[in-house]
Amino acid sequence: MTDPNSSVSHLDLEESKKTFLDANELVINMGPQHPATHGVLRVILRLDGEKVMGLECVIGYLHRGVEKIAENRTYTMFNPYVDRMDYVAAVSNGLGYCEAVEKLLNIEAPPRANYIRAILTELNRLASHQLWLGTHALDIGAMTPLFYTFRDREEILKIFEKYCGARLTTHAFRIGGCQYETYEGFEKDVKKFLTFVAPKIDEYEELLTTNRIWVERTKNVGTISAKDCIALGVTGPVLRASGVKWDLRKAQPYAAYKQFDFEIPTGQNGDTYDRYLVRMAEMRQSLRIVQQAVEAIPEGPIMAKVPKVIKPPVGEIYHSIEAPKGELGYFIVSDGSTQPYRIRVRPPSFVNLQALELMCRGQLVADVIAVIGTLDIVLGEVDR
Amino acid sequence: MPGFITNYLDKNVHVTPGQYGSPFWALVYILLVFGGVSLAVVCMNWLERKILAHMQVRLGPMRVGPHGLLQPIADALKLILKEDIVPEGADTFVFLLAPLIILLSVFSVYCVVPFGPTHAITDMNIGILFMLGVSSLSVLGIVMAGWASNSHYPLIGALRSSAQMVSYEIAMGLAVVSAVLMTSLNSAGTGTLSMIGIVQAQYAQHTWFVFKFFPLGLIAFFIFAVAMVAETNRAPFDLPEAESELTAGFHTEYSGLRWSLFMLGEYAAMISVSAIAITLWLGGWMRPFPNLLHGPTWDLTFSLFPALTFFGLAAMTFYSTVRMPKHPYFRIQTIGLGAFGGVFALIGLILLIPRVHDSVQDVYWFVAKIAVFLYLYIWYRGTFPRYRFDQLMKVGWKVLLPLGIGVLMATGIVGLRTEIWDFVQRLVHI
Numbered sequence: 001m002t003d004p005n006s007s008v009s010h011l012d013l014e015e016s017k018k019t020f021l022d023a024n025e026l027v028i029n030m031g032p033q034h035p036a037t038h039g040v041l042r043v044i045l046r047l048d049g050e051k052v053m054g055l056e057c058v059i060g061y062l063h064r065g066v067e068k069i070a071e072n073r074t075y076t077m078f079n080p081y082v083d084r085m086d087y088v089a090a091v092s093n094g095l096g097y098c099e100a101v102e103k104l105l106n107i108e109a110p111p112r113a114n115y116i117r118a119i120l121t122e123l124n125r126l127a128s129h130q131l132w133l134g135t136h137a138l139d140i141g142a143m144t145p146l147f148y149t150f151r152d153r154e155e156i157l158k159i160f161e162k163y164c165g166a167r168l169t170t171h172a173f174r175i176g177g178c179q180y181e182t183y184e185g186f187e188k189d190v191k192k193f194l195t196f197v198a199p200k201i202d203e204y205e206e207l208l209t210t211n212r213i214w215v216e217r218t219k220n221v222g223t224i225s226a227k228d229c230i231a232l233g234v235t236g237p238v239l240r241a242s243g244v245k246w247d248l249r250k251a252q253p254y255a256a257y258k259q260f261d262f263e264i265p266t267g268q269n270g271d272t273y274d275r276y277l278v279r280m281a282e283m284r285q286s287l288r289i290v291q292q293a294v295e296a297i298p299e300g301p302i303m304a305k306v307p308k309v310i311k312p313p314v315g316e317i318y319h320s321i322e323a324p325k326g327e328l329g330y331f332i333v334s335d336g337s338t339q340p341y342r343i344r345v346r347p348p349s350f351v352n353l354q355a356l357e358l359m360c361r362g363q364l365v366a367d368v369i370a371v372i373g374t375l376d377i378v379l380g381e382v383d384r
Numbered sequence: 385m386p387g388f389i390t391n392y393l394d395k396n397v398h399v400t401p402g403q404y405g406s407p408f409w410a411l412v413y414i415l416l417v418f419g420g421v422s423l424a425v426v427c428m429n430w431l432e433r434k435i436l437a438h439m440q441v442r443l444g445p446m447r448v449g450p451h452g453l454l455q456p457i458a459d460a461l462k463l464i465l466k467e468d469i470v471p472e473g474a475d476t477f478v479f480l481l482a483p484l485i486i487l488l489s490v491f492s493v494y495c496v497v498p499f500g501p502t503h504a505i506t507d508m509n510i511g512i513l514f515m516l517g518v519s520s521l522s523v524l525g526i527v528m529a530g531w532a533s534n535s536h537y538p539l540i541g542a543l544r545s546s547a548q549m550v551s552y553e554i555a556m557g558l559a560v561v562s563a564v565l566m567t568s569l570n571s572a573g574t575g576t577l578s579m580i581g582i583v584q585a586q587y588a589q590h591t592w593f594v595f596k597f598f599p600l601g602l603i604a605f606f607i608f609a610v611a612m613v614a615e616t617n618r619a620p621f622d623l624p625e626a627e628s629e630l631t632a633g634f635h636t637e638y639s640g641l642r643w644s645l646f647m648l649g650e651y652a653a654m655i656s657v658s659a660i661a662i663t664l665w666l667g668g669w670m671r672p673f674p675n676l677l678h679g680p681t682w683d684l685t686f687s688l689f690p691a692l693t694f695f696g697l698a699a700m701t702f703y704s705t706v707r708m709p710k711h712p713y714f715r716i717q718t719i720g721l722g723a724f725g726g727v728f729a730l731i732g733l734i735l736l737i738p739r740v741h742d743s744v745q746d747v748y749w750f751v752a753k754i755a756v757f758l759y760l761y762i763w764y765r766g767t768f769p770r771y772r773f774d775q776l777m778k779v780g781w782k783v784l785l786p787l788g789i790g791v792l793m794a795t796g797i798v799g800l801r802t803e804i805w806d807f808v809q810r811l812v813h814i
Binding site for chain 1: 440537769
């Protein structure tokens with residue numbers, strides 16, 4: 001990779017043009033302005049008729065240099081920026097960052113803060129999965145689930161808004177705990193939401209799970225084996241749908257997750273349908289976790305003793321959490337000053353996107369859309 | 385009044401203007417049908433958006449006019465005023481011709497659609513063949529549009545579309561043939577391809593063909609009902625314009641008025657294939673149970689339906705008017721909605737006049753049946769995901785085609801069962 005231009009496209013476009021008349025190969029650009037690439041992903045497809053002979057992702061259209069910005073901000077100042085990476089799961093991003101810095105500072109958030117964090121993060125996981133389901137179904141042609149999921153996601157956003165004033169980029173947590181105490185009636189709202197949303201998830205499943213066309217469109221589409229998943233570093237529901245029981249909430253519990261009783265749903269085939277089922281089951285598990293958390297939420301302080309000026313000792317730390325899309329890791333190098341020397345984010349979407357070519361080769365154009373949807377990428381996180 | 389205007393009415397003829405040989409009345413009918421279909425497309429546009437919206441827990445258009453009633457008009461105005469873009473590198477002539485071909489083929493079909501025993505532009509003795517033949521010309525327009533755009537997505541869309549329409553036409557044709565076969569089950573043993581003749585055959589045989597030889601008629605109807613959705617490129621077979629894959633398929637490069645011609649063509653095609661299905665299997669213009677429930681009382685009861693429908697619409701509109709917010713900001717909208725209700729009520733009152741309701745009776749039942757089909761179209765769109773291309777082909781060639789052949793053969797065998805039985809007995813006696 002000495003020549004930066006060589007990495008732009010290893011798909012030899014010149015050569016494709018030459019074979020265009022002989023082999024009838026067609027190179028088409030899907031994106032960056034395309035309704036189904038979930039933002040500004042550009043996919044260069046090499047097609048034989050409708051069959052995908054090869055593809056390449058071109059990313060970077062949403063690059064904002066978040067990691068570089070971090071080097072010029074204090075630890076506290078950088079906190080809101082992480083919300084802008086995976087903007088549909090901003091709470092998870094904030095949690096990962098705060099916990100990483102806490103680990104670097106060697107402090108621990110008080111139990112009540114951990115419970116609040118768990119509740120909000122799981123609600124956010126549910127919101128993220130709902131948004132995924134709606135857009136994924138829309139890509140495959142089912143319009144209606146989108147509106148159902150957005151209707152129900154709204155209730156989660158309302159809780160966020162009441163809690164911290166923001167709906168999407170919440171900036172809910174601070175280093176050392178939470179800034180805000182829960183508002184009056186928070187528990188009641190959450191419990192009400194739980195009873196409201198459980199039948200709604202059944203409703204989504206009613207529309208899709210046994211729908212003949214849905215099953216045909218998703219079964220054996222974009223299949224990826226557990227071995228390939230591990231080789232590519234794919235995590236999250238994609239990995240679990242391939243049959244690997246790996247969830248950081250169980251494997252290396254953070255926040256208050258040790259206290260909760262929940263299961264890790266897995267699939268067997270690693271196809272789009274299994275990923276759908278795994279995510280649907282995860283929604284229900286999230287509800288279970290929130291239910292337990294809101295019932296057992298302890299009293300006490302919500303903020304640990306954190307110095308006014310955050311100046312971590314020299315050193316480096318890697319901390320990762322289970323974001324809705326997979327393993328979200330923060331690697332922070334501290335040089336002892338108030339600003340991080342380097343922050344590197346391991347975004348689940350970026351790593352999962354690498355599996356796209358493997359999952360799509362030999363399939364049809366329509367399957368590329370289904371696979372992009374099932375990977376559940378957010379371009380804000382891919383490009384950062 | 386000049387003779388050429390009154391002659392068709394005076395003689396109380398029981399044929400269509402085309403058969404009667406009156407160019408004037410044929411022209412009147414052509415204009416009526418063209419205007420009626422265009423109006424139906426506008427209504428369908430509004431209804432589709434509203435019904436789909438209510439299926440999807442939202443309101444749909446609400447701003448332009450009361451309950452968005454004027455939205456289609458606003459959209460049409462916008463489309464007409466938009467710049468007419470022909471992309472650079474496009475084959476201009478073909479590009480401009482394509483939407484016209486689609487429109488032409490779709491509207492030609494209405495020449496033989498029987499809205500009533502005399503309410504058709506003309507009645508051809510090869511009516512159903514004409515309909516299938518002309519409506520399949522629209523694939524030409526789609527291929528031309530896709531090719532002339534000189535762009536990848538429209539090209540793929542057009543290829544998909546042509547493959548899809550051609551393969552579903554076969555299954556469709558087989559289903560149609562089995563219905564035509566049923567028309568020959570009379571004492572003379574002669575069938576008919578005339579659209580009016582097919583409906584009259586159903587009347588003579590005292591059954592809609594969908595219930596004939598149960599379940600054979602039903603299966604043939606089902607094949608047609610699936611194939612017609614594919615034929616009109618609607619969900620779940622809307623691959624040629626699969627938004628999430630091909631942005632807008634064959635009409636990606638079109639804009640403004642030309643794009644709206646494609647839309648007009650699509651909706652008009654939906655209505656025309658529904659008309660075929662109704663004519664062949666659902667008794668065309670006939671009211672329910674014309675043989676079983678006849679007599680003056682029943683005739684009067686059924687002839688009140690058109691008026692009742694409009695009174696119902698008026699009642700719904702008035703109810704919405706009452707429910708409108710009382711804020712002065714909504715005053716014009718409230719008045720407008722009330723006016724709509726008034727128009728509906730007025731039409732209902734006109735329909736109470738015996739002379740009127742006798743003559744619109746047939747058209748009313750025909751349109752009511754079409755409305756059911758159009759509702760189904762909307763319902764499919766709200767419910768189903770989209771098929772993939774190979775699955776679509778699989779359904780067409782491996783499911784519908786064998787089923788169609790089977791139904792055709794079974795219909796023939798069942799229809800000729802007495803003859804076959806005689807033949808077998810004769811063989812045995814020899």
